[in-house]
Structure formats: structure tokens, C-alpha cells
Amino acid sequence: MSNAFTSSPLFDRLLGDGKVAKAFGAESYLQKMLAFERAWTQALMQVGAVEEATGAIALNVIDGFEPNFSKLGAGTERDGLPVPELVRQLRAGQTEAVQKAIHTGATSQDVMDSATVLICREVLLDFETRGREVLARIDALSESFGATEMMGRTRMQAALPIRVSDRLSTWQVSVSRHLEALPELVQSLATVQVGGAVGLRNTPNDKGDEVAVHVAKSLGLSVSAVWHADRTSIVNLGNWLALLTGTFGKIGADVTLMAQQGVDEVGLDGAGGSSAMPHKQNPVRAETLVTLARFVAGQQGILGQAMVHEQERSGTAWALEWMVLPSMLEAAGASLSQAQALLNQINRLGARD
Amino acid sequence: MSNAFTSSPLFDRLLGDGKVAKAFGAESYLQKMLAFERAWTQALMQVGAVEEATGAIALNVIDGFEPNFSKLGAGTERDGLPVPELVRQLRAGQTEAVQKAIHTGATSQDVMDSATVLICREVLLDFETRGREVLARIDALSESFGATEMMGRTRMQAALPIRVSDRLSTWQVSVSRHLEALPELVQSLATVQVGGAVGLRNTPNDKGDEVAVHVAKSLGLSVSAVWHADRTSIVNLGNWLALLTGTFGKIGADVTLMAQQGVDEVGLDGAGGSSAMPHKQNPVRAETLVTLARFVAGQQGILGQAMVHEQERSGTAWALEWMVLPSMLEAAGASLSQAQALLNQINRLGARD
């Protein structure tokens, strides 16, 4: 889904996240698939299914591989995913022994799920850093303005006075909870996919378990049961993204309300301008946080549909993840950036003197 | 949302769950709100804000309370929730001192969030039992039929032979993961809500923290930060329900496919009849599992919208939880029942001899 709003210089800096987009880009994704294929060939050597010399050639082939993207795309259209064509390109022109040293015993979903997990882990570790920066910025704002009195508001109505630190406390608690939950999430997600054609993990020569351990080790992943048709980790990841962006959406909603004339409880440097009313200072980043929260929360309702896999592997449910998850991650990245930038814009919290 | 399909004798046994419906019924919910008010008055006594004698009268009032439901409903229409009218009814005819011994310092959301959490915990503990029964039944089926060969199918196509136990293994792994995640979920959810009017937890007389501890102890809950506007636990609960029903949806999808003529890899006792074709044996429970999975997964996309609370407390976002969460729990209950019943119907897995 490529369009001006979400994947173009026109809007990218508002709604997109360059880092996540790059991490999930075709080039990056291909590299992760090749990393899997490399680890696989190595594992075949380690369990003795491929001879050293043959394996060494195969590894060289993988390392020096130059993809024909156009043919990979045509392969995806035909096969539903690029792996069969990728394997064809990798094996092209090689001896039969070398051909067998590449991918044999793995299935497309092994390659792609592992690649996805590798990217997600990188993105999440970056999110952790960025999340801590957001949290530090809230802490700093609380330090600067926390003691100021402001009106506490419930159900959109003035209730009783609070201090700025009281409102920020909810922000802090929520963001902290999400960051604290992250290591466990990453750990359960960062699991290699090694199942083979129908998930038996029995190739080659019933040494599938050993192969899984080797592949996992090469890729820095852990091993669990085959998860071809158990998408718990993916849905848990989506849920975490909905929580994170939901909290930033709450922060955004608060700021849009605080920025209103008549309320005026926040000062923002460099808020957005209007083409028709140059005097306006729109809390654009705060609005965007709400938009991104609603987007990600809603996507989770679609991602959850992907739990209903048929039989050993479902093309239908799986491809739904592809359409939804990377966008959720990129929106979450945008949310992190917008949150950080919004908090940096704040030069006052609480009423003007 | 009361209708023939989801809350009537006509359809309840298909799509509903009597236990959950009762646990979230008006009578039960009221009892939980009263349990909170009782614990609150006790806590006020324990921190010395209410004298023993006065408190004892207040506790008697609460214990002997007979609600006027009609007026409670009218109160909800006016106030957005029943608590102000409930407090009015509780205090009616009492001395000023006794009136002050009831609810003073608490806010409506304290009462309702705590009541909701109490019910959810009960329901989840019951789900754990029922989930273990489902798992035991899958284990038993694997014991009986696991060694039988059947065709492994990927992307809806025959792939390679597997054994029945291989397909069941995915079911087992998924259900186990959800059950293993449950204790932590319950623990983080079973947190008392004590915040007071604007979430400061500072009443009475700045002894709010002590009060929170006492109330929590009375109710068997733990204490954490005020979560009036941090709905992480609620959204995590919804996610778990989507995972659970999603897995049962996967099981249901598998069974509908196995029950097809031409595939015939499952035998079902007492499958559903047709009004037009008495010869048919419809895999009704399996279909229902898919329906319930799609329902719950989709609801999670709505529940996530409720993360965007405004300010100290949001009426809008909060009420969205009320509309969505109990239905998700009841659908999950129905899914557990249907899963159990479906598995009990199975008299053969794998091809006929």
C-alpha cells in the first residue's frame, strides 16, 4: 500500500517512520531471509547432512548473492511468496550437491517468519531506546513544571485542582509499564521458525531439532515449538503496539485539550501553521498521536483475525499479518517520534502566570 | 444489547455463556459494588477517619441494603453511571455521620473498576479450569488417535503425511501458552482502583495509600498506581481473550475442514441437523468456534480505542469498555464450552479405516 500519505516525502515525516520503513524494506527483508538461508546451510553442515566443502561453496553463493528483484516479484505473484524463486536464484548454475546444500528441509514460512522476527527484534530494541527517551522527557517536564497547580478534569469537566505532576504521573506510569513489558515480549517473539514442509521439524534425517538449535544460535534467536499455525507471539506484539500508541494517544488527547483557548495549560514551540489563518498554532503532533493510536488499535482487530489458521499452514491468515503488522510497527515508530518531538515542544505546563 | 441471538433462551446455549452472563449481571455487579463500599467503610474505620460505632452502623446499612433498581437505572441515565444514585440510596435516612462513613473519598470509577476487576478475576479463574479441561480432552484425543496417519495440508492443499498427533500438537501448544500466561494476567489485573475524585488517592486526610491497602486486602486485590486513565490491564485482558478464542477458532476451522465429504478425517457424534436436509451432519460447534474467534478478535480493535482517555478520567473511553469487555468475556466463555463440547463429540480423527 504505497501512497502519498504514508509512503512519500510529502507525508512521511508526519505519519511514517524512516527507520521502521527501512527495516521492513525489500532490501532489508531480503537480507534477513538470506541470513536464515546462511544459518540453515551452516546447520546442515553442523549436523553432517552437507559436506564441509559443498557447504562452503553454498555459503559463498549466499554471501555473494545478487537478487533479481523483478523475478522475485513475479515469483511472489505466482507462488504467494518470494521464497521458491529466491531459492531458484540461489541454486541457479550450481552443482546438484550445492543445490541440495541450500534450503533443503526448510519451508518458505521458516524463512519468512524467522526474517520477520529478526526485524521485529531490531525495531523493538530501537523502540525501547526511544521509549526511554520519551519517558526521560516526561520526567524532565515533571521536574520543571510538576509543582504548578492546574485544574483536574474528569468527564471533560473541571473537577478539583491537581498539580501538573499528577497528570504527568499517569503518562509516566503507562509508558513505564509498556517498557517493563518489552523484554519478555521480545524474548517470546525472538524464536526461530524451523518446521519444514508440514511443521514436523524432522529434516534432515530426523535431526530437525538439532538443526533448529544451530539455526537459532546463528541468528541469536531461541527455540520453541514450531509456530507455523500458532500466531500468539505476533498477536502479542500487535497488542503491545496498541498499548504503546494508545498511551501516546492519551498524551496527545491531553495536549490538544490543554492547548485550547480558554484552557491554555500548555505552551508549544513551533506548533503548526494554517494556510488560511497565519495566527493559528495547531497542536499538530498531539493530534497525530491520537490518529496513530486509533489506527494501531483498529489494526489489532484485524491482526487478531489471523489467529484462525487452517491446518498446518494458512496462506490466507498469514498474509493478513504481512499487510497489517509492519504498518503497525511503523505507526508505532511514528508515534514514538511524534511523542518525543511534542514533549520537546512543550515550554510550559499549567496555567500561564 | 439484548437480543434473541445473544441473550435469550433461543440462542444462549450456542453463542452465550450462562456463567459469565450471571457474573456480569446487574445483581452480581451490584454485589461487587457493595463489596467495595463495605471495604471502603471498613478502611475509613481502620485509618481512624470514621468512628467504630458509626462505621458499624454504616456496615450494617450496606449489608442489609435493598436496591431500587429502577431508580438506579434512572440515575445511570442522568449521571452516566449508577454510583451516585447507589450512594444516595445507601445514605438515605441515615445520620450525617453515617452518611459520611459511606463512600466518602471514593469516586464512582473506584467502585466500578474494582467491581469489574473482581468479576473478571472470578471469570478468569473459571476459565482456567475450563481451559485445562479442554487441554486434557485434546491430550486424550491425541492418546487415542494420535498415531493415525493423515494428510498434512498447507495453503489448503495436501502436502505431506503427518500423524494426527502432529496436528493436535499445535492445538496443545497454543492452548498451553494461553493457560500459562493466565496467572500473570490475573495478577496484574486484580488491582484495586482507589484514586478518589481526580486520582490523587489522598483522602481521607492524606491517608489514601493506607486506605487503598486496606480496601485491597478486604477484597483480596493488590495495590498499584491509580489506573483511572491507564487501561493497560483491561486491554491486556482483551488481548488474552482474543488469543484464547483465536486458538479455538483455529481448532474449529480445522474441524470444519476435516469434516468435509471427500476429506472425512473426523467423526462427530450428534452433529447438527438441517430443517431441509435431514441427512446432513453439520459441524455446528466447530463453525461456532470460528464465529466467536472473529467476533472477539474484532472487538479487541474497539477495546483498544479505549486507551485514549482524556485528562484525569474519560466517560467516553471508559463506557466503551463496558460495551465491549463483558461481551468478549462471555464470547470467550461460549468458546470454551463449545470447544469442550466439540472435542467431546469427536469419535474419530484421521481417515476412516
Added chain:
Amino acid sequence: MSNAFTSSPLFDRLLGDGKVAKAFGAESYLQKMLAFERAWTQALMQVGAVEEATGAIALNVIDGFEPNFSKLGAGTERDGLPVPELVRQLRAGQTEAVQKAIHTGATSQDVMDSATVLICREVLLDFETRGREVLARIDALSESFGATEMMGRTRMQAALPIRVSDRLSTWQVSVSRHLEALPELVQSLATVQVGGAVGLRNTPNDKGDEVAVHVAKSLGLSVSAVWHADRTSIVNLGNWLALLTGTFGKIGADVTLMAQQGVDEVGLDGAGGSSAMPHKQNPVRAETLVTLARFVAGQQGILGQAMVHEQERSGTAWALEWMVLPSMLEAAGASLSQAQALLNQINRLGARD
């Protein structure tokens, strides 16, 4: 899904709609199914498939029918729907000829889809009346307060002055558009379902088309192609409900913002009270309109999943409609009531003098 929040005296007057709940109640639904069965028997007589005398007895049986709800519920659990058991009860104790004069040639989905459509039409005609009342009330408010100046606000910021009538104009235009679209919606929805077991509309004796015309006429419905697996009309209905409640949600959002201290552009009689802060006047009905809008909009994302019917008829996709559509209709009814009541509460629009 029966719970305190959506189907009990505690919350019904806030989030529910008694009229819709009753129209979709088990008793009402059963009556509509019986209306179909009556029309069916009559049609069998009209095309000569059933003799007059036999048919007359059958009609008497239908007219005097007293259902055993408990057995109907058990039938639903077994068969996935109550129709086979309903037919069993209708035919019980009758001669074979009379038995054949009841339901023969129809299928369960014919009965239920037609019953659903009959109820939806009634509900929608009532909605039209209520929608016109809402519109009239907006017109009256514009008449009373339209000339008052107020601040136009865009992106949550003061922009340029407008008049009250300008803001109300958007409300009027949107509500009017929905009301104007209603007759066509009702017309395309109010279509009899007559397909028979596999949708061929060929019974009895290839006189299915004639039968469809007769049944439709009896029920005041029109005839179109069999729509067992074409759910366009249902999804269009859901979309209309999302539009209607979405517009009321926009009105609600406007009022919550206008009711804020510091903005104070609306006066509300009898706004909601707080258990902790008796001085508060919460814009409860306005908040509720936003909640209902988000609820219904989100449900439409689930209802749309029900387009994916398998083969001639899908139990899975169809039952998803049952779980979602009546709740959407009831929420829309609640939205209409809350909109009307909110508009009646308004005693001032625009700034105080």
C-alpha cells in the same frame, strides 16, 4: 451477550434501547419466524402444492402455536439455529399431510433471514421517525440560537468567528443525508429470502419463483435474487448505522467540547452528577454519543468479515451477523434517544451574555 452494562435495568437507559431490544427479543423474533412459516404454507396452497383443507389446518397450527423455548434453545445448540426444532414442534402430532404443508421446501436461512429483515424494517421505520425528531430539534435550536456569534474552531484551536447556525448546519446536513438515504436502504433490504436447501428456489415442483412472490406479498417484502451468500444488504445496513451514529458522535464531541469550562458555549439542563463532586455537571449524553459512535463504527469492521461466505451457505459468517447486527441496531437506537435527549437539554448555544 447479556450483562449489566448493556442488558439490565442498571445501564439500559444509558446504552440500550428498549424498543430495539424488544423487536429483536426472542418472543418477537419467534413471531416473525412464524409469520414466515404462515406465509410459506399459504404460498404452498396458492401454487397448488398443498390442498386447501390441509393447508387450513396447518395455518391453524401455526396461528395457535405455543413454543417450548427450552427445547428450541437445545435445538439451537445442536443444530446451530432454532428452525429444525421449531418445525419439529410445529409438526408434532399432525398428520403427514399437514406436516408436509409446513416448511416443506424452505430452509432455515429462508426463515431467519426473512424474520431478520422484517424486524430491521420495523426498526428502521421507527428510526426514521426518531431521526426526523432529532433533525427538528436541531432546526429549533438553530432558530433560537443560530444568530449568536461563537468562535469557529479547527484542529482544536480558535480559528475565526462563526455563528451558532454555522456549526449546526453541519449537524443538519449530515443527519438529513442519512434520512434521505434511508428509503432506498429499506427498499433494498426488505427482500424476502426464499432459496430452499441450496439456494435454487426450485421447490415445490419448480414453482419456487411463484412461491417467493406469494411469500413476499404476504410479508410485504419484495423479491430479488436469493441472497443466502450475498450479504450486501446487511453490510449496507451496518454502514448506514455507522454513519448515523457517527454523526451523532460528532454532535456529542462538539457538545463535550462546548461544555468545557473556559469555552462554555452550551448550557445543559440536568447534566449528570458525580458521586465525589456534587458541583459537577457532566455532559453525559454527549459523551455517550461518542461512545456509541465508536462502538458501532468498530462493529462494522466485524460485520464486513461476514461477506466471506463459503459455498452455498456459511454457518460461520452468518452467525457473525447475528452477534453483531442487532447490537449495532440497538446502539443506534440508543444513539437516537441520547441525541434527542441531549438536544432537549440544551438551553443555550454560544457564549453566555
Added chain:
Amino acid sequence: MSNAFTSSPLFDRLLGDGKVAKAFGAESYLQKMLAFERAWTQALMQVGAVEEATGAIALNVIDGFEPNFSKLGAGTERDGLPVPELVRQLRAGQTEAVQKAIHTGATSQDVMDSATVLICREVLLDFETRGREVLARIDALSESFGATEMMGRTRMQAALPIRVSDRLSTWQVSVSRHLEALPELVQSLATVQVGGAVGLRNTPNDKGDEVAVHVAKSLGLSVSAVWHADRTSIVNLGNWLALLTGTFGKIGADVTLMAQQGVDEVGLDGAGGSSAMPHKQNPVRAETLVTLARFVAGQQGILGQAMVHEQERSGTAWALEWMVLPSMLEAAGASLSQAQALLNQINRLGARD
């Protein structure tokens, strides 16, 4: 949201649609915004607000405009949309009179909504053509194979024999309904947005209505009430896309089921291969239709949230449309392509001889 799966050569031909992606690309979108600005300047001339000579220079400026995309992107990040920076670039270096001849009286949302509508119309007209091709292909299949007997299946179970034409009839009826609904949809959507800063349509010099007529005429659009905050047309468009892809999803589901071993009621040329099992023929396009249907249906549950606009214009709700609608259109384009290609693959319907 740019990623390998939805916007790269790796997957584009499976899940994307080049035509729609291009139509919504940054370059195309910019051209539509410039078309609006051109029409606006012309209209200012036509109502006498800008002198001919000045206007002519302005039109030249617009026609010869070369955008600085990087600065436009920075402007979007700051202002929430690119229009203020676009206007700045257009006016740069011009006399004050020429500056005033560009954009004066319009607001950013006028430009962007009109541009969006222009693109949607183009896309929908193309969809009509492609939809008719799909329909023609179904007709041709019915011509070729319609008379063949096959098993009618309901609730995933063999029911009674039908002919191939009976199953295809549901496909035909559904696709036809969507195509028949298209002209009215396009007509109500293809409405110029002319409202000005706060939607009053009163500039310049109270000649806003005249301006609207001129702008509409230039762009080939019609005029209706200002719809800054009435998003009915957009949500109706989304609903139509859900219907269209939902129907193709139903067709896809049917084909995946027909392609199963043991059922074998369809023959497919060139179905997809597997990296692990060269013998497999996966019904990839059919699966993809189901995926796309679930994706679009779910997005509609998010798009509907965008009905809740605040006040005269909402940045939050509006940007949610940007994130969702173009992806829905592109997914619908992909669905049309996959449907056409799938139907072209079919070389047999009904059982093998």
C-alpha cells in the same frame, strides 16, 4: 507505511496495485492539489476578485511550478499537511498582488479533499472497467461450465446437487450489485470541497458560492454543502470497497475449497509452487482474495471512527482517513486484479470427468 510486503517489488504484484499506488503517489497527489489551486485562481478571476493580468501570471506560476518535495515534507511535519508550505512555494518571489491571486480564501482542507476526490473518481472509473471484466469472465465461465453438476454445500457439508451455474450465479449477482451501485457512489463523492477557513464558503467578498461553482466546473465536480466535517461520502466509499472485496473474498473462499484434494471441483492453470514441495499447486490468488477481503473489511471499522470530527474541522479524524482510505483502494485494486487473474486461471469447474 512503506514495507516489503505492501510497497516493494518483492510483494507488490501480490498485494498491491500499481495503478492505485501511482494515482495516490506524491507526484499525482501534488498535481491534483495544483489543479485545485489553478481552478481556484481562475474562479477568483471569474468573480472579479483578481484582475485578469494578475491572474494570468498566477496561473503561469502554477502551471510552471516545480515543487521542493523536501521542504513540502518538512512543512507537513510542522503543519500537519503540505498545503501551507505549498502555497509558500507557489507565492515565493511573486508580487503581493500575484500572491493574493493564489489560494486566498481557500483552506488546506479544500485543497486536499478536492484532490482526494479527483483521484478517487479516477480510480473508481478504472475499477468499473475492471469490475466489468471480472463479471464478463464469470459469465464466460458460466457459459463454459455452467451446465456441469456439482455438489451444493452448506455449512461446509455436502447438501444437494446443483449446477456450476448456480454457484456462479451468486458471484454474478453480487458483483453486479456493486457495479450498479457505483455511479451513484461516484456522483455523491465527486463533490468539490470549498469551505474556506471555518467552512463558511464566504470568501472572497461573499462570493464563495460562485467560486465553488466555478472551481467545481473546472474540475468536473459537482457542488454540495461544505463537507469539512461531514465524512459521509468517504465512509460510503469505504463501505463499497468492503463490499467489492468481500464478494471477491467469497469467490476466493469458494475456490480454495473447490481446489482441495477430495473435492477437486476446479482446475487452475499455473497455481503457486512451494519451496519445499514442488508437487503442490497452491490456489494462491484465491487465498489472496480472502486476505484482501478481511483487510479491507477491518479497515472500514477504523475509517468509521473518522466520522467523529470535532467542531469545524478535525486534524485527528481527518488524518485517520489518509492512513486508511488509500490502502483500502489499493487493496481493492489488488483484489480486482487477483480476481481477474484467478478467473483466467480456471480451466475447469465441477468435478473431473
